[in-house]
Amino acid sequence: YEQLSYDEVAEALDCTVGAVKTYVYRxxxxLIEKLKPYLDEVQMDEM
Incomplete structure (x- = not known):
């Protein structure tokens, strides 16, 4: 749902805007948790 507002995504998924915001946050x-080992590695390489 790229380029759509929270309202538009909520309508497309038939859920509330709050639920969409929760999905995006989670x-x-x-994603951060999955990428963290790689980000830590890059930061160590820059030292």
């Missing part, structure tokens, strides 16, 4: 947190 997705970001999962």
């Amino acid at each position: 997705g970001r947190m999962k």
